[in-house]
Amino acid sequence: MASEGPGGTGGTPIVMIGDGTYMMMNSDIYSTVLTGHKMIVVVCDNGGFAVINRLQQAKGVPGFNNLLVDCHVQHPDRPLHVDFVKHAESMGALGRRCDSMAELATALEWAKTTDRTTILAITTDAHAWTPGDADWDVGVPEVSTRASVQTARKQQEEIRAKQRVGV
Ligand SMILES: Cc1ncc(C[n+]2csc(CCOP(=O)(O)OP(=O)(O)O)c2C)c(N)n1
Numbered sequence: 587m588a589s590e591g592p593g594g595t596g597g598t599p600i601v602m603i604g605d606g607t608y609m610m611m612n613s614d615i616y617s618t619v620l621t622g623h624k625m626i627v628v629v630c631d632n633g634g635f636a637v638i639n640r641l642q643q644a645k646g647v648p649g650f651n652n653l654l655v656d657c658h659v660q661h662p663d664r665p666l667h668v669d670f671v672k673h674a675e676s677m678g679a680l681g682r683r684c685d686s687m688a689e690l691a692t693a694l695e696w697a698k699t700t701d702r703t704t705i706l707a708i709t710t711d712a713h714a715w716t717p718g719d720a721d722w723d724v725g726v727p728e729v730s731t732r733a734s735v736q737t738a739r740k741q742q743e744e745i746r747a748k749q750r751v752g753v
């Protein structure tokens with residue numbers, strides 16, 4: 587999203603991403619610092635690959651290794667959570683942590699005034715979703731000892747029977 591004019595960001599892109607997406611590709615932040623192509627990045631931090639966790643469970647499998655809380659390895663002395671502000675700062679960007687929507691609004695106004703790429707990190711919910719769904723047709727095992735997987739497989743076959751070739 588980029589906007590011009592009053593209240594806009596003068597052509598500065600505003601990027602909204604999840605914490606997992608940030609981890610998959612954040613080096614562009616460094617590039618924008620080096621090249622002067624400022625971005626504002628809002629990191630919605632819900633502690634992992636939440637939508638994949640949701641998909642995994644919808645296919646009958648208990649969550650594992652998508653949310654940080656479900657990871658097999660835990661370090662009580664040093665939580666695995668990433669400090670996105672510090673991480674972005676280490677690449678020369680600016681950053682601020684926001685603990686509420688009001689703080690995010692204020693921080694966004696600040697971010698519009700900075701001279702380089704600026705990260706705003708806010709905690710979001712890993713389990714609340716806006717309504718409205720489409721089927722996500724990933725493979726579900728045909729054979730499983732889990733009743734939940736057998737149910738998911740049956741649902742998949744029913745949904746697949748309704749698929750048609752798009753035009
Ligand atoms: C390059 C790439 N790898 C993997 C995926 C599969 N994928 C889709 S959504 C997602 C999770 C993203 O997590 P996050 O950005 O934190 O968003 P959340 O679901 O938590 O809101 C993954 C891994 C992808 N789309 N692209």
Ligand SMILES: [Mg+2]
Pocket residue numbers: 604605606607630631632633634635636
């Ligand atoms: Mg996430």
